[in-house]
Every structure is written in C-alpha cells, then in structure tokens.
Amino acid sequence: MADTLELDALWEDFHRVVNMTSAELAAWLRVRDADEETEALPEESGTPTGRHVLAILQKRRTDLTDDDLRVMRKVVDTVGELADLENEPQPVSTPEDTRRRHRLMTLGHDPLKP
Template sequence: MSPRDQGAVWNDFHELVNLSPGELEDWLAREESKSAGQHESGGESTGHASGRRIVAILRSKRGDLSDDDYAHMSKVVGYIKRHLAQRPSGDTTHSKWRYSLMNWGHDPEK
C-alpha cells in the first residue's frame, strides 16, 4: 500500500472508529458484545476478534503499523460503511446491528 493510500485509510479509520481503546475493551468484555456477529464453530465472532485487533491498532504509533494492519484498517472502514447503510428502522439501542458495529469500533449512538 502506498504512503498516500495509507494516509487515506488512516484518516477514514480514525473518522469511523469512534470508540477509544478503553471503551472498546470494556465493550468487548460484555455479553452483548460476545453474542453479536457471525460465530465460526461456536468460537469468537469475526467482529469480536476484529475489535481486539482494533484496540491494538489504536494503541500503536502510526509508524509502527504494518501493511497487514493497514489492510485490516481498510477492512474495518468497509465494514462500518456497509453496516451503517443497512440501518434497521426503529430503535437500535439494544439491537444486534448496533452491537455488531460496536465490535468493529463504531457506536452509531455516539
């Protein structure tokens, strides 16, 4: 990924991920977080695993991020944008839709 592309991914990621590392860690420890998303073979959901990686990325210095980190950041940006476009009608406060987004570092109520 070129430095220019990395800059765009960095900006998009930090614009869309609106939970701090501490907030995201606290969220990931809750049962609501663990129950949201697609689970493979009864294990951890994809979004929950992504949330743990997002915490690590948020705590890293920009210069310490690898190409793989930027690829994950790009995946996070794409997921959040797609998921926001699928907002269900009605109150989403306690919805799987919101919980899934929060696993990916974005609280649509924030």
C-alpha cells in the first residue's frame, strides 16, 4: 500500500483526470456497449478498466485496494498520454478525434467537458 503522501497525490491526480461523475461514466459504458439488437447488463458494460474506474469513483479513499491504486496510476498515465489537459476542451472534428475521445471517456475523462 502507498504511503499517505503518495496516496493523497494519486487520489488528487485521479480525480483531476477523471472528470466524469460515476453516473456519467456508468451511462457512457452502457451506451458504448449497446447496439441495435442487444445491450450488456449494467454491471458488465464497458471495458474491465472502465468498470474498475467506476468502482473506484464509488469508494472512499480509505477503502482503496492495491489493485485500485494500480488502476488509478494506469488511468492517470493513460489520460496524460492521450489528452492534452492544458488545451482542452477541443472540438471533435475527425474520426480519429472521436475515437480518442471515446477511449478517454471509457476511462472517465471527457475531453470536451470543462
């Protein structure tokens, strides 16, 4: 388990990059997995990482596990690599921009959200 200062910094970084609420993320994960004929069960919607982010958002800091911390680090790193946090929000203008936005939203970060 991380020390208190490291945990505090990770908690803040995670909640800075994950700018979607748990309700917004849950809805996005359901929409993302729905198609014309079927829709996944809510608890099975989205990627494993997206579901884990949703679970973390519903936890208190004191309830985090080592696996939660691993996922939080991964999300902070991935969002940092994919998102230009300094220059957001940006319009989604190309299919590549849309794919990037959808990938970020699966991690709880909507680049168009202020």
